Amino acid sequence: MAIGTDRYASRADTLLFLACVGLSIAALSLPDQWRDPLAQGLRQSVLAPLLFLQRQTELLAAARYRYDEVVAQRDSVALAATFLPELRSENVRLRGLLGLSQRLGGGYVSAEILHQPEPTNPLSFVVSAGKKEGVRLLSAVVSPEGLVGVVASVDEHSSVVLSWAHPEFRASAIATDGSVVGIAAPHGAEGPKVWLLELQGVLYRQQVQPGTVIVTSGLGGVFPRGIPIGTVIGQAGEEKGWGRTYLVRPAIHPAELSHVMILTTPRAAGSDLRNAFTAPDSLAPGEPPR
């Protein structure tokens, strides 16, 4: 007998339904060794394209997720790579400091330049060594390239250094061959000129060729003899009186530094530190200054 009236479910419908129910019950009681191959056969035949579609969709979604991840990683690497030249430069500088410390032998203190997060006077800076480390007032501050400045005030564990660009900076200077003597001072108090030095008080009759390396003379007892100051790049303006003034390209720019060495022990009279430093670039005759 059909379920319901013939209008809604014919005898054929009922039989088909009962057959399906019977097959379902039979499937329920199938042993594993029959059931699994049947399911596997269906998955590998009828369902294969649909499962492939599902797998591809999942892969697509995962790929999109991974793409975002890869882009984020690439951005991070690109950001890290921007610091690479700076790290290399710092590495070279630290190696230079190590070399300088070996050549100096002793009587120095290594210090880190404490960069200030807020805008500050670029002509002076604070270093991480003070009285406790043996730093004294007017100690010379050097880098492997040459003279950086002089200690202007000393605290317990920090010191303020006036760089060579500071208007109050002065150093007795001499050419490496000893032919010219003068006073090294900042070229200007503001603007681009501030980052150049000048050699003042050179006798009028003395001509200094561009490319001549200028070092500290040791006079006055503040700076030991032989610390490179810079290289002469030309004459500075008109002569005044009986002296000449020359522009000097400094051996090192303070902004390039992260670590410095402070000379703490007075050197023996007549000692020359020239061989301890790397020679600054000298200009070939006729070469225009940079």
Next chain:
Amino acid sequence: MRRTDRYRYPFMMTLLVVLQFTVRSHLGGDRIAPDFLLLALLLYTIRAEPGKSALAGFIIGLLRDAMTVVSFGAGMLAHTLVAFASSWAKAVFFAEHVFVKGCLFFAGTWLRNFLVLAISGKLQGSQVAWELLVWSPLQGLTTALVGVVVLWFFGGWLSPRRPGAIGIPV
């Protein structure tokens, strides 16, 4: 009747099957995402005779069981019963109205889940209460919602064909 009309119904059924295997996994958790395959079956039962509906339910259940072999046969029996009941009840009781069909989708989904649990012998423990009172109603709701949307936009393509089920078009 246009030439393309005869292809619309198979196209909709195929589309629902494809959605089941592509979109469904991205529509939230597996327990609440709409069941496009069951929806296709229920849409089929609306216009097919109970016998054919039972056969379609059996085939759908067989394919589902092949994908989840934990309780092989439970899906077949559940889908067969739901498909036959839906087709029979649709012819006997239900009017041609989108809301009524939405209720049919909801009830069909809930009943299918209940039957699968019952037949596979998992009607015990507190998880069943969660399944029948929370997850199944939620899945029924989402399935019914998709079904109503499908009928709303493509009702003309899925209009009943069998005698005795012709009513007021939606």
